[in-house]
Amino acid sequence: MSRQYNPxxxxxxxxxxxxxxAPKPKTLGGLLAPKAMPKPQEEDMSQPMSRVAAHVKAIxxxxxxxxxx
Amino acid sequence: xALDIMRSFDAPVPGQSLTAELGARxxxxxxxxxxxxxxxxxxxxxxxxxxxxxQIIDVLEMGVSVADVANxxxxxxxxxxxxSVDVGIMVTPVIMEMIMFLADSAGIEYExxxxxxxxxxxxxxxxxxxxxxLKEETEDMDMAEEAEETVEEIxxxxxxxxxxxxxxx
Numbered sequence: 525m526s527r528q529y530n531p532x533x534x535x536x537x538x539x540x541x542x543x544x545x546a547p548k549p550k551t552l553g554g555l556l557a558p559k560a561m562p563k564p565q566e567e568d569m570s571q572p573m574s575r576v577a578a579h580v581k582a583i584x585x586x587x588x589x590x591x592x593x
Numbered sequence: 594x595a596l597d598i599m600r601s602f603d604a605p606v607p608g609q610s611l612t613a614e615l616g617a618r619x620x621x622x623x624x625x626x627x628x629x630x631x632x633x634x635x636x637x638x639x640x641x642x643x644x645x646x647x648q649i650i651d652v653l654e655m656g657v658s659v660a661d662v663a664n665x666x667x668x669x670x671x672x673x674x675x676x677s678v679d680v681g682i683m684v685t686p687v688i689m690e691m692i693m694f695l696a697d698s699a700g701i702e703y704e705x706x707x708x709x710x711x712x713x714x715x716x717x718x719x720x721x722x723x724x725x726x727l728k729e730e731t732e733d734m735d736m737a738e739e740a741e742e743t744v745e746e747i748x749x750x751x752x753x754x755x756x757x758x759x760x761x762x
Contacts, residue, residue, distance in 0.1 A: 532664040532685040533707050539686050572629040576683055579633055583690040587697050 539573075541581050543588075619674030632676040632684045636666075640691050649692060650699050658706025659696070663688040 568574055616622055626632045639645060652662055666688055667681035676684070689705075696703045 530660050530664050530706070531682050532660045532667070532689060535682050536660065536686045536689050536707055572683055576629060576633070576687055579687045580690045583687070583694050587690070587694045590694070590697055 539577050539580060541577055541584065543581070543584065620672055622674055624674055624676045624680070626676045627680070629680055629683050632670075632680050633687050635670075635675065636684060636688055636691070640688070640695070646695055646699070649695055650701055653692070653696050653703040654701055656704065658704040659689050659692045660706030662692060 569578070626635050640649075649662065653659070663685050667676075667685050670676055671678050671681050693703070693705070
């Protein structure tokens, strides 16, 4: 039996959430070290979908921690 | 049949939706929470109550999928005039994740409902191709069997007669 179209599934599957942690930038201590490190591209938080993705990521992270412990 | 007739009596009369005054329905007035952030806060508040947790665990244990529960929740909120349809759809992933979090915390098995059940099914063209291949293979097998049988028959016919009256070469 085929399931009816569910917009919740479409919305959930269309979220692109990267659960891998970004590597920490190396801090250079030399005199010739660049003052401002180039920042990695961040999500545009003015978009509601990015904010939703951030919320989902936070809850999922917590869920995975619960599963792991 | 009788059940269908009974159901048709329960259905709304055509044009019934136009009988109420414009703006009398909750979804016809401005939503209570117009933005995604406000709607998320509303759900977070309502989903962390003891009563909700008990109810959601019961529903998930009954075998209802997380996606279906989340969709019903957002549709109900739209009908109650809490948020608009587009905000509801955008908020659904947060509701789903929160439900899964609650279910994991309670340690119960649940169905996510994000998998497409039709994906595992073969398409019509694939089915036809597989059937054709099967047919060809069975035909080949039949031909091979027939060949084996004829070879056996020939071998049987080649056997020398052994009776008393048999000719001696």
